[in-house]
Amino acid sequence: MKIPQSFYLGTDVVAxxxxxLGKYLFTSINGIISGGYIVEAEAYNGAxxxxxxxxxxxxxxxTEVMFREGxxxxxxxxxxxxxxxxxxxxxxxxxxxILIRAIxxxxxxxxxxxxxxxxxxxxxxxxxxxxxxxxxxxxxxxNGHSLESDVLWLxxxxxxxxxxxxxxxxxxxxxxxxxxxxxPYRFYVKGDPYVSKPNK
DNA sequence: TCGTCGATCTACT
DNA sequence: GTAGATCGACGAG
Numbered sequence: 557m558k559i560p561q562s563f564y565l566g567t568d569v570v571a572x573x574x575x576x577l578g579k580y581l582f583t584s585i586n587g588i589i590s591g592g593y594i595v596e597a598e599a600y601n602g603a604x605x606x607x608x609x610x611x612x613x614x615x616x617x618x619t620e621v622m623f624r625e626g627x628x629x630x631x632x633x634x635x636x637x638x639x640x641x642x643x644x645x646x647x648x649x650x651x652x653x654i655l656i657r658a659i660x661x662x663x664x665x666x667x668x669x670x671x672x673x674x675x676x677x678x679x680x681x682x683x684x685x686x687x688x689x690x691x692x693x694x695x696x697x698x699n700g701h702s703l704e705s706d707v708l709w710l711x712x713x714x715x716x717x718x719x720x721x722x723x724x725x726x727x728x729x730x731x732x733x734x735x736x737x738x739x740p741y742r743f744y745v746k747g748d749p750y751v752s753k754p755n756k
Numbered sequence: 757t758c759g760t761c762g763a764t765c766t767a768c769t
Numbered sequence: 770g771t772a773g774a775t776c777g778a779c780g781a782g
Contacts, residue, residue: 598763609778619778632763634764634776635774636776636777680765684765687764730763732761
């Protein structure tokens with residue numbers, strides 16, 4: 557069943573990030589469904605987080621969707637090449653978001669391989685935020701889009717991980733954020749082959 | 757207006 | 770291991 561909007565309205569983005577592990581993420585593009593369950597996510601805590609695009613409540617055309625009410629997608633372009641999917645959380649005016657860094661694919665594998673131009677299923681097919689977006693056909697057209705729609709949505713299928721199966725470590729690629737770069741805001745499922753590279 | 761750098765990935769040496 | 774792709778936000782001039 558689809559996850560209701562109330563799930564995204566919580567104000568503790570770090571706790572929600574952890575809770576997202578094991579939730580299923582799907583897209584239906586041109587009538588074909590693809591997706592899988594989330595195995596890696598990072599929290600970005602809005603105004604007080606130097607690593608966030610919305611640090612100090614910085615509003616630009618790009619960050620505007622993060623200030624909206626939770627339950628929508630924030631998709632932006634990084635390095636001029638890669639689209640990144642984020643889940644916007646919290647209430648209106650609070651720019652919190654969760655970067656989806658890796659999923660464990662379960663549905664539409666053929667389509668995912670086609671989008672990624674891979675002949676065989678390798679574990680890096682949906683490892684890393686740019687890879688996830690490409691694999692599921694997500695791009696900036698979905699920016700600001702509801703997560704309860706028929707194109708993009710999350711489901712709870714009762715898959716849960718125990719605390720000892722989940723690692724909490726510093727985020728990737730945010731060295732510019734000073735002391736905030738050290739916060740343990742990256743969560744992943746230990747041992748899952750689809751977790752992105754830096755995975756000890 | 758220009759130059760720099762970024763929540764990255766791939767291909768090639 | 771490192772270069773190249775190449776857009777949006779930012780700060781300097």
